[in-house]
Amino acid sequence: MEKKSHFSNYLVLFIAAIITVSIVAVGLILLNKSLENPTHKFLLPKEFTGWVEVAYEQSGSPALKEEGRTLLYEVPPSGKVMTSSKNVSGTMVLIYVEQDGRLIESPKDVSMIHGQGTGGGGGGPSRLTFFVGTEEQWQAAKDKRP
Known part of the structure; x- marks a missing residue:
């Protein structure tokens, strides 16, 4: 037992x-x-609406800044960002930068990222494009894609 x-x-x-x-x-x-997969935080000028175009693996361009597992994209008013960093997949977050430096998250109840696409690759530099704005703003601008 x-x-x-x-x-x-x-x-x-x-x-x-x-x-x-x-x-x-x-x-x-x-x-x-x-x-x-890191988070991609796009720091946009106050009230930015329009196309964002990121050109990756550009020699002579600065690498993206990092905060832990977050990559920071400082988007100028032109919407064009050039970086020596590689393109990696991950979640995208939009943050508006007020003139006084305060950070304001984009609305959560409205889709603000439209027409997202990537190009290039195959051993060469890649590119990311997307439109920031409301559905109506995107519909008016989608024929003007960079």
């Missing part, structure tokens, strides 16, 4: 160890996935 009790204790410990290792492994996999 006592041997069954020891066997049961070892079985419980073995199962607990397997569950613990599984939980740790899943946690590490999820952490790794969250670290793979």
Whole structure:
């Protein structure tokens, strides 16, 4: 009877160890996935509306600034950004920069990114373009894509 009790204790410990290792492994996999793709934060001039065009892998251009896993794009009024950094996929966030330096997030209840597309690649420089504005503004501007 006592041997069954020891066997049961070892079985419980073995199962607990397997569950613990599984939980740790899943946690590490999820952490790794969250670290793979950075967030792309586009800092736009106050009330910016129009096309944004990012040319990647441009020699002589500065690399994108980084805040942890966030890449910062300082978008000028022209909407054109040139960087020596490579294009990597990730979530895009729009932030408006007020004249006094305050940062204002774009509205969450309205889609402000339209006509997103990439070009280039195949071993050469790549490009990202998208329109910032309301649906109506995009409809009026989509024939003027850079």
